Amino acid sequence: GAVVSQHPSWVICKSGTSVKIECRSLDFQATTMFWYRQFPKQSLMLMATSNEGSKATYEQGVEKDKFLINHASLTLSTLTVTSAHPEDSSFYICSAREGTTTTDTQYFGPGTRLTVL
Amino acid sequence: RKEVEQDPGPFNVPEGATVAFNCTYSNSASQSFFWYRQDCRKEPKLLMSVYSSGNEDGRFTAQLNRASQYISLLIRDSKLSDSATYLCVVNGGSYIPTFGRGTSLIVHP
Numbered sequence: 219g220a221v222v223s224q225h226p227s228w229v230i231c232k233s234g235t236s237v238k239i240e241c242r243s244l245d246f247q248a249t250t251m252f253w254y255r256q257f258p259k260q261s262l263m264l265m266a267t268s269n270e271g272s273k274a275t276y277e278q279g280v281e282k283d284k285f286l287i288n289h290a291s292l293t294l295s296t297l298t299v300t301s302a303h304p305e306d307s308s309f310y311i312c313s314a315r316e317g318t319t320t321t322d323t324q325y326f327g328p329g330t331r332l333t334v335l
Numbered sequence: 336r337k338e339v340e341q342d343p344g345p346f347n348v349p350e351g352a353t354v355a356f357n358c359t360y361s362n363s364a365s366q367s368f369f370w371y372r373q374d375c376r377k378e379p380k381l382l383m384s385v386y387s388s389g390n391e392d393g394r395f396t397a398q399l400n401r402a403s404q405y406i407s408l409l410i411r412d413s414k415l416s417d418s419a420t421y422l423c424v425v426n427g428g429s430y431i432p433t434f435g436r437g438t439s440l441i442v443h444p
Contacts, residue, residue: 261435262422264432323369325381326371326378329378
């Protein structure tokens with residue numbers, strides 16, 4: 219199957235700092251990338267959908283000024299958690315989808331575990 | 336009613352057992368369906384797509400019932416390595432995937 223990478227795989231930072239997470243599709247062009255957050259023993263929560271070259275669409279309750287998403291190319295999307303606080307500590311996972319139809323499979327990155335002290 | 340619902344379990348079964356999970360969805364316009372597997376502290380991995388005619392991959396069989404708006408996953412001859420959380424994913428007309436909360440499976444010796 220297709221490969222999606224994420225970097226970094228884990229990060230620990232102080233409260234108030236910003237953290238950037240990269241998501242790359244390695245062997246296909248991702249028309250759409252999704253960003254999810256998962257708290258322990260909880261389900262994946264979709265944060266935003268990003269299409270290459272356009273602004274991301276954020277889910278209700280997700281602050282777009284706090285979680286900046288950039289999808290500058292068909293193989294790279296970035297999520298920046300600005301002024302991170304302890305409550306932002308979570309497992310952030312991206313996924314990438316090659317096509318635009320609903321039957322197209324999405325492939326997940328390995329996730330980034332963020333801990334804010 | 337939630338868009339995609341799954342029984343969280345856990346389903347605790349012995350090795351060799353057959354176990355089935357269901358996942359119900361509320362949007363009748365949903366067009367594609369998938370089962371993913373997620374191991375603890377790992378990302379979800381695609382297990383199989385679910386087609387209208389149903390599909391089978393080894394010990395795993397997925398079925399779609401559009402009339403009753405649910406999909407199912409059947410695992411035969413359970414292995415210890417099948418222990419994981421199984422996530423149901425439904426893609427609606429807006430192309431946005433919606434995840435269920437997952438069903439936890441524990442296979443014991």
